[in-house]
Amino acid sequence: MTDHNNFDVIIIGGSYAGLSAAMALGRSLRNVLIIDSGKPCNRQTPHSHNFITQDGENPKVIAEKAKTQVLSYNTVKFHNDLAVSGKKSGTGFEITTQTGSLCTAKKLVFATGVIDVMPDIEGFSACWGIGVIHCPYCHGYEVKNERTGILANGYFALHYAQLVRNLTRHLTVFTNGKADFTQEQADKFARHNIPLIEKEIASFDHENGKIRQIVFKDHSTFALQALYARPAFEQHCKIPEMLGCELTEQGLIKTDMFQKTSIANVFACGDNTSPMRSVAYAVGAGNIAGAMVNNEMTAEEF
Numbered sequence: 001m002t003d004h005n006n007f008d009v010i011i012i013g014g015s016y017a018g019l020s021a022a023m024a025l026g027r028s029l030r031n032v033l034i035i036d037s038g039k040p041c042n043r044q045t046p047h048s049h050n051f052i053t054q055d056g057e058n059p060k061v062i063a064e065k066a067k068t069q070v071l072s073y074n075t076v077k078f079h080n081d082l083a084v085s086g087k088k089s090g091t092g093f094e095i096t097t098q099t100g101s102l103c104t105a106k107k108l109v110f111a112t113g114v115i116d117v118m119p120d121i122e123g124f125s126a127c128w129g130i131g132v133i134h135c136p137y138c139h140g141y142e143v144k145n146e147r148t149g150i151l152a153n154g155y156f157a158l159h160y161a162q163l164v165r166n167l168t169r170h171l172t173v174f175t176n177g178k179a180d181f182t183q184e185q186a187d188k189f190a191r192h193n194i195p196l197i198e199k200e201i202a203s204f205d206h207e208n209g210k211i212r213q214i215v216f217k218d219h220s221t222f223a224l225q226a227l228y229a230r231p232a233f234e235q236h237c238k239i240p241e242m243l244g245c246e247l248t249e250q251g252l253i254k255t256d257m258f259q260k261t262s263i264a265n266v267f268a269c270g271d272n273t274s275p276m277r278s279v280a281y282a283v284g285a286g287n288i289a290g291a292m293v294n295n296e297m298t299a300e301e302f
Contacts, residue, residue, distance in 0.1 A: 007033045009293055010095050010105040012083045012237060015040045016279050017270030017286035018111030019066040024290025026073030030297070033103055034070075035095070037082040040113065044209065045129035050137045051280040062279065086239040092265065095239070107293050110245075110253065110261075110268040111286060112237035119231060121176075123204030130209030132227045136160075138278055139226075140167045146225035149173070149214065151201075154180045160228050161194055172222070174214065176201050197222070235272060250275065259289035267293055 009025055011018045014036025025032045040063065048059045070076055081097040088094075092106040118125045124132060132151075133139040144167045150160045153175045165171055172195045179198050181189070189196055199216040204227075206212055214222045234251065241247070246254045246262035252275070253268040255261055261268050269285035271277050 005033065005101075005103045007031050007077075007103060007105040008297065009033075009107045009109060010035065010093070010103055011109040011111060012036075012095065012239065013109075013111035013113060013270070013272075014067070014078060015063055015111065015113065015270070016066065016282035017113075017289070018109065019063070019070045020283045020286025021109050021111060021267075021269060021290035021293070022070045022076050022286075023066075023073070024287055025294055026070060026076040028294040029075055030294060032076045033105070034076065034078045035081055035083045035097060035103075036078070037098075038080060043129075047142075048279050049139060049141065050278060051283075054279070059279065083237065083239060086242055088243065093243075107265045107296070108243075108267065109259075109289050109293060110237060110240050110266070110272060111270045111282075111289075112235070112240075112268075113271040114233040115236050117232040117234060119176075119229075121201050121203060123206050124229075124231075127204050127206050127209045127211055127227075128231075131206055131211035131225075132204070132229050134228065134230055135278065136163045136167060136228070140164065143226035144168055146170065147172075147223060149222070149224045149227040151176060151227055151229040153177075154185075156230055157181070158185050158188065160230075161189065161192070164228060165192060165194070172197060172224075174199075174201065174222075174227075237272070240266070240268060240272075258292040259285060260292065265296075 008031045011022055011034045014034040022032050022034050045059055047056050049055055054062050081099050083095050084098050085096045093108050095103045147170045148168045150157055150173045157173050174197050177200055179196055201214055202217045203215045204211055205215055211224050240253050244263050248254050253273045255268050255273050259267045259269045267289045269289040270282040
């Protein structure tokens with residue numbers, strides 16, 4: 001890529017949401033650059049589910065097929081790099097990458113996802129997306145009726161228990177320290193015979209990411225086949241904040257129903273905007289973002 005490139009739209013993030021937005025724009029003959037560093041948050045996950053026509057497929061296979069289809073539109077370009085800074089310019093925005101490339105565009109789409117912040121538990125990272133899962137809709141069916149745990153406290157533990165109990169009755173909540181429940185919440189766990197274990201966790205005993213047992217700091221163990229968890233997260237890309245995009249209380253990029261951020265001509269879609277983290281959602285949100293960016297451009301030009 002040359003040192004300076006002008007585009008109609010720069011899409012930062014080239015996974016499901018970004019590629020979906022690019023397809024809508026490419027089909028509208030927009031000059032588009034996708035910048036992607038190749039580190040999707042689900043890169044350890046072996047199978048993607050709950051996405052019609054692609055149920056059970058490897059996430060990387062879906063992304064590669066999407067990329068091939070999107071790049072068949074010759075106005076769409078793909079650059080393997082990391083966008084590190086951005087600023088407003090006279091005609092739009094300037095984006096600078098890690099390798100020093102400078103690109104400009106009238107409009108931006110951030111499909112940059114989030115980074116999961118792993119808890120300090122040995123084996124958690126290795127199991128993430130394999131034996132430690134976040135979404136009952138994406139992965140719950142495959143571990144139905146198995147010995148299943150929930151690593152959470154307070155409201156999130158209750159919410160997971162409500163969802164997961166429909167998939168297995170072999171359910172245990174691990175709070176990794178003192179439980180923090182209201183009496184009403186504790187009564188619900190008791191009523192449904194869901195044990196609460198407050199022991200601190202030392203590690204996960206696993207084989208290639210598949211959990212065999214939890215090892216507690218007191219050296220006792222608990223055998224499991226699956227564990228639901230919701231680790232903390234942060235934005236994968238800081239450029240939206242640099243540009244002044246408003247975030248929600250949860251740390252997500254705030255958008256309207258058309259994927260517009262609080263900054264004019266800046267859109268966002270996918271995991272960086274919503275807790276509904278799934279391939280299907282990302283594709284849908286990207287499709288809306290691409291269509292809305294093109295709609296704005298046609299209105300401005302007509």
